[in-house]
Amino acid sequence: xxxxxxxxxxxxxxxxxxxxxxxxxxxxxxxxxxxxxxxxxxxxxxxxxxxxxxxxxxxxxxxxxxxxxxxxxxxxxxxxxxxxxxxxxxxxxxxxxxxxxxxxxxxxxxxxxxxxxxxxxxxxxxxxxxxxxxxxxxxxxxxxxxxxxxxxxxxxxxxxxxxxxxxxxxxxxxxxxxxxxxxxxxxxxxxxxxxxxxxxxxxxxxxxxxxxxxxxxxxxxxxxxxxxxxxxxxxxxxxxxxxxxxxxxxxxxxxxxxxxxxxxxxxxxxxxxxxxxxxxxxxxxxxxxxxxx
Amino acid sequence: xxxxxxxxxxxxxxxxxxxxxxxxxxxxxxxxxxxxxxxxxxxxxxxxxxxxxxxxxxxxxxxxxxxxxxxxxxxxxxxxxxxxxxxxxxxxxxxxxxxxxxxxxxxxxxxxxxxxxxxxxxxxxxxxxxxxxxxxxxxxxxxxxxxxxxxxxxxxxxxxxxxxxxxxxxxxxxxxxxxxxxxxxxxxxxxxxxxxxxxxxxxxxxxxxxxxxxxxxxxxxxxxxxxxxxxxxxxxxxxxxxxxxxxxxxxxxxxxxxxxxxxxxxxxxxxxxxxxxxxxxxxxxxxxxxxxxxxxxxxxxxxxxxxxxxxxxxxxxxxxxxxxxxxxxxxxxxxxxxxxxxxxxxxxxxxxxxxxxxxxxxxxxxxxxxxxxxxxxxxxxxxxxxxxxxxxxxxxxxxxxx
Numbered sequence: 048x049x050x051x052x053x054x055x056x057x058x059x060x061x062x063x064x065x066x067x068x069x070x071x072x073x074x075x076x077x078x079x080x081x082x083x084x085x086x087x088x089x090x091x092x093x094x095x096x097x098x099x100x101x102x103x104x105x106x107x108x109x110x111x112x113x114x115x116x117x118x119x120x121x122x123x124x125x126x127x128x129x130x131x132x133x134x135x136x137x138x139x140x141x142x143x144x145x146x147x148x149x150x151x152x153x154x155x156x157x158x159x160x161x162x163x164x165x166x167x168x169x170x171x172x173x174x175x176x177x178x179x180x181x182x183x184x185x186x187x188x189x190x191x192x193x194x195x196x197x198x199x200x201x202x203x204x205x206x207x208x209x210x211x212x213x214x215x216x217x218x219x220x221x222x223x224x225x226x227x228x229x230x231x232x233x234x235x236x237x238x239x240x241x242x243x244x245x246x247x248x249x250x251x252x253x254x255x256x257x258x259x260x261x262x263x264x265x266x267x268x269x270x271x272x273x274x275x276x277x278x279x280x281x282x283x284x285x286x287x288x289x290x291x292x293x294x295x296x297x298x299x300x301x302x303x304x305x306x307x308x309x310x311x312x313x314x315x316x317x318x319x320x321x322x323x324x325x326x327x328x329x330x331x332x333x334x335x336x337x338x339x340x
Numbered sequence: 341x342x343x344x345x346x347x348x349x350x351x352x353x354x355x356x357x358x359x360x361x362x363x364x365x366x367x368x369x370x371x372x373x374x375x376x377x378x379x380x381x382x383x384x385x386x387x388x389x390x391x392x393x394x395x396x397x398x399x400x401x402x403x404x405x406x407x408x409x410x411x412x413x414x415x416x417x418x419x420x421x422x423x424x425x426x427x428x429x430x431x432x433x434x435x436x437x438x439x440x441x442x443x444x445x446x447x448x449x450x451x452x453x454x455x456x457x458x459x460x461x462x463x464x465x466x467x468x469x470x471x472x473x474x475x476x477x478x479x480x481x482x483x484x485x486x487x488x489x490x491x492x493x494x495x496x497x498x499x500x501x502x503x504x505x506x507x508x509x510x511x512x513x514x515x516x517x518x519x520x521x522x523x524x525x526x527x528x529x530x531x532x533x534x535x536x537x538x539x540x541x542x543x544x545x546x547x548x549x550x551x552x553x554x555x556x557x558x559x560x561x562x563x564x565x566x567x568x569x570x571x572x573x574x575x576x577x578x579x580x581x582x583x584x585x586x587x588x589x590x591x592x593x594x595x596x597x598x599x600x601x602x603x604x605x606x607x608x609x610x611x612x613x614x615x616x617x618x619x620x621x622x623x624x625x626x627x628x629x630x631x632x633x634x635x636x637x638x639x640x641x642x643x644x645x646x647x648x649x650x651x652x653x654x655x656x657x658x659x660x661x662x663x664x665x666x667x668x669x670x671x672x673x674x675x676x677x678x679x680x681x682x683x684x685x686x687x688x689x690x691x692x693x694x695x696x697x698x699x700x701x702x703x704x705x706x707x708x709x710x711x712x713x714x715x716x717x718x719x720x721x722x723x724x725x726x727x728x729x730x731x732x733x734x735x736x737x738x739x740x741x742x
Contacts (some may be wrong), residue, residue, distance in 0.1 A: 049580050056572045102627050162401040162441070164593045166600070166626035175604065186604050261571035261597050263403065269566055305572040310534045310562045 048182045053305045054298065058187035059258065061297020062196035065252040067274030068281070068289035069203065070244035076220045076284035077240045083145040086271015087152035088245050092252030093117045093262050094156060097165055107170035115249040122245025123238050132236070141159060149268075156264035164263050167256040192254045199247060200290050207286070212239060218325065220284070273300075276320050282330030291331055344609050361480065389430030390690030394679070395459035396437035397450045398466030403593050404442040406619035411466050411488055412437040414669035418676035421655075422546030430684045431690050433676075440465060442464045444473035451477055451609040460690075460697055461486070463675055465669065468492035468508075468538045475501050482695040484702070486679060491615070492537045496723030500698050502676065502705055504671040504714065504725055506639070507536055511614045511719070512545030514729040515587065515637050520553030524610060524635075525585030527558045529578030531571065531598060533590050534562035542589035542614055558583050563594070571598045572605065579607045588613040592620040599630040610635065618666045621737060628737045639714035640670035641732045641741045652713055664738075667714070678719075681708040 067089060074082045084117040092114045099110035129148050133141050172188030207213035218226040219236045227233050255270060256262055273296060281292025296316060323331065359395050396415050398408030419433045427433060436457055438450035447470035454462070461484040471490030478485040479498040487503045488497055491511065496503050506514070519525060521555040530546065533539035543560070558581035561574035575598065577707055586602075586609045588595050595617050602608070610633065617636045621628050642653050642664050652673060656665040665673075679701075685708055686700035701720075710717045715727035732739040 049576055052576055053573060056570070056576075059534060060570060097625075157401075161405075162403065163405055163624055164403060164596070165624045166624060175606065177606075183608050188604075259597060260600055261569060261593065301570075301573060304567075305577070308562075309574055310564050313564070313566055 048179065049305075050184055051322030052185075053301050054186050055189055057298035057301030058294055059186070059192045059297070060301060061277075061294035062192045062256065062276045063251055063255050063270065063293075064277045064296050065196050065253070065290045065293025066199060066247055067270060068278040068293045069199065069286060070248050070251075071275050071278040072281075072283055072286060072289040073216075073240050073244050075278070077216055078130070078237050080130065080141045081145060082130075082241075082244070083142070083271070083275075084148035084152055085155065085244065086267035086269075087149050087156075088118050088122060088248040088267070089122060089252035089255065089270065090156060090262075090267035091152060093167065093256040093266060094160055094165075095166055095249070096170065096253050096256070097262055098246070100168060100170065101165075107172075111170065111250070111253055115246045118245040118252075119242045122241040122248070126238055126241040131237075143286070147300060148227070149271075153264045153268070160264065162264060164261050167260040167262045167275060169257040169260060170253055186258075188254070188258045192258065195250060195254060196290070196294075199250070203243075203286060210283045212236070216240060245294035273316070276317070280320055280323055280330055282332040285330070285332045288330055288332035293329075341489055342671075377609050386602065389427070389673055390432075391434045392428060392431045392683070392688065392690050393434050393436070393458050393460045394676075394684035395451075395454035395464070396435060396463045397440050397447055397454070397462065397464035397470065398437070399442035399470075400437075400439040402441035402443070402590065404467055406622050406666070407489065408439065408442070408466050408594070410619075410666050410669040411464070411672045413663075414656065414665060415463055415676055417652075417656060417659060418673045422676065422680050428680050429688060431688075434443070434633050440470050442467050442470065447474050453481075455481070458518060459483070460692075460694055461679065461701065463488060463672065463679070465490060468495055468541075470537075471495040472497075473536070482698045484694075484698040486674040489615070489668050492541050494537070499702060499721065499723070500632070502678075502719055502723040502725075504675045504712075504717065505667075506727075506729065507724060508541030509545040510724075510729075511637060512542040512547075513549050514547035515542070515589070515604075515612065515614060516546050516553050518637065518729070518731055519585065519587070519612060520555060521565075523554070524612065525583075526555050527581065527583045528555050528585045528587055529559040529561070529581060529609070530557060530587045531561050531563070531574045531578070531590070532588075533564065533568065533594065535564040535566075536590075539590050540586075545670065546587065546589065549626065555585075568594050569597060571601050575602050575605055575607055576596075578609070579605065583609055584611055585610040588617065591616040592618065592623065596620055596623045596626050599634070612636070615639075615667055618668065621734070622666075628734075631734050632737075634734045635731055635742070636734075637729055637731050638667040639727060639730055640667040641730065641739045642666070643739060644741060648711075649713055670713040674710055674714050674717060677712060678705070678708065678710045678717070708732040 070085045095114040095117045096110045099105040099113055100107050125148055129144050171188040171191045173191055175187050176185040215231045215236050215269055219233055223233055277292040277296045278289050281288030299319055300316050301313050304312040398411045400408045401406050409502040415435055419435045423432050438453055440447035440450045447465045451474050463486055465474050466489050467492045471487045472494045475498055478500055489505045491505050491508045532543040559577045561577055613636045615638050618638055620631050682701050682704035686704035688697055705719045706721050717725045717727045719725055731742045733742050
């Protein structure tokens with residue numbers, strides 16, 4: 048019974064990783080850059096909801112919408128100010144800029160909110176599900192997280208396949224120059240990608256903080272890195288890959304904590320990543336990348 | 341990942357380089373202010389015996405900010421009291437408290453800043469890791485160091501360092517004995533931070549002593565600094581093992597998460613912690629009802645009724661926005677009075693060198709007895725205090741002596 052319980056927590060944690068990983072993978076697929084500031088957008092999303100709910104008394108669901116709006120604007124502004132001028136610069140310069148933005152966001156949060164841990168009030172009101180006479184308790188937040196992850200995944204896939212803007216994203220990711228010649232607004236498409244990725248980050252932030260209710264300026268850093276691993280694990284650039292990578296990573300992390308060693312969980316997660324990359328250098332669903340190149 | 345580490349290292353290097361460039365000017369500033377205080381000291385020396393410069397280091401921001409702030413506040417309160425009552429040997433005390441964000445490197449930087457300022461003895465660092473890092477430097481400089489709350493064994497490994505709080509092994513020992521003697525549980529689970537010297541130190545001694553006690557450790561699960569938000573697995577294991585008491589030799593930030601995750605799981609054992617849990621009631625927005633009935637081993641309870649505690653709590657509240665002082669504040673208050681007692685015993689004067697002060701204080705510390713907030717304390721030459729442990733229970737959102 049405890050195995051199922053570990054599995055459920057693993058899937059729930061993995062779903063958060065998956066939502067964050069979607070942001071990494073979309074931006075990488077289109078702008079060919081690793082947006083290391085993505086994890087910190089999550090943290091900002093968490094703080095916006097915290098301030099709105101705890102300090103201003105706004106309805107939690109409205110707060111989530113506000114948080115998504117703030118993060119979307121933040122993502123687009125960061126892209127315009129920090130990344131757009133470097134579009135033709137070397138990938139390393141963009142990478143370093145992304146790390147700089149990450150530190151900037153952390154320190155701005157540190158200045159505004161201070162470094163004390165804030166206890167986040169869960170916005171998920173769903174009750175725990177008790178099965179088998181209380182032997183198995185599934186936290187409500189786990190159910191909501193997994194459902195949110197599935198809905199986002201389906202929505203995003205439909206958006207990319209069915210809408211004009213979505214198809215423009217695919218076109219830009221395959222060949223920027225050709226896409227421009229076809230009359231696609233490349234800059235607009237990249238901005239849109241950042242906007243969607245950052246909006247998702249806000250949702251991920253809310254779910255992360257609802258499951259683990261502690262909020263500090265560094266809250267986003269470690270989940271951000273893990274989600275990046277998940278994106279690489281699943282095949283960076285591939286949306287279903289981010290999903291599978293995230294959930295697998297969460298399950299591996301939780302089960303190795305439970306059955307191997309609670310201290311070694313992170314080491315095991317990264318060891319699995321190395322093995323997967325040795326066997327399949329492009330990740331589990333990494334074929335998409337080869338088509339693009 | 342690797343790349344990020346590498347690049348962040350580079351950035352740190354660049355940052356420190358820029359700090360070094362900044363240092364030139366701040367050194368000058370420190371130098372000139374030194375000169376300024378020196379002249380005032382000389383001017384008043386005949387009348388008042390000069391100024392004894394005490395440095396303080398601790399986390400005023402960061403994850404352990406509750407501790408550092410309490411220490412800085414209490415140190416200032418005690419210094420003001422001592423000065424108002426005529427100082428030490430006619431000298432006034434001057435306190436300069438620096439932030440280290442609970443980071444060993446920043447703690448050493450703070451130590452160097454304080455040395456530039458002209459520090460003659462050190463109160464700090466507040467946390468164990470920082471205290472150990474700084475003690476390597478105080479040893480080389482032969483600077484007298486008194487940490488109010490650095491509880492790891494190594495904090496006082498050199499003979500110039502003393503502490504006011506209990507050591508980690510003592511806390512582990514006392515916790516095991518307390519649980520055993522009061523029959524609090526028969527099956528005990530432990531959740532500890534294996535990447536933290538404070539936490540693992542307490543755990544090791546606790547586990548060793550458990551063999552002599554009428555309870556059994558049914559589950560001992562660790563977590564690390566990089567993985568300290570999700571405790572569901574550790575709690576699930578404790579629950580499956582049927583533990584009726586969970587021992588938490590950890591800091592309050594993680595403990596607040598453990599309490600709320602246990603509540604979500606519907607798991608309600610007795611929780612028992614050490615002085616690291618002190619501060620859990622101050623976590624912003626934390627539902628303190630979750631901490632109800634949590635027990636912790638601490639030498640200080642703010643609701644005690646002796647005159648010393650009552651006055652201290654009142655003065656502290658008046659001065660610092662109604663905040664209730666915690667055990668760190670009490671340890672620090674005792675630390676300043678220990679310095680006063682030892683300095684009077686040793687006949688310290690402001691014009692003595694840092695090394696001479698240290699030698700004199702080392703000898704005097706073993707001879708004094710301080711009737712402080714945290715009990716009647718004496719020190720041995722290895723830097724360890726001797727005092728009685730007390731346990732408190734959280735009832736209606738405040739500590740109640742047991």
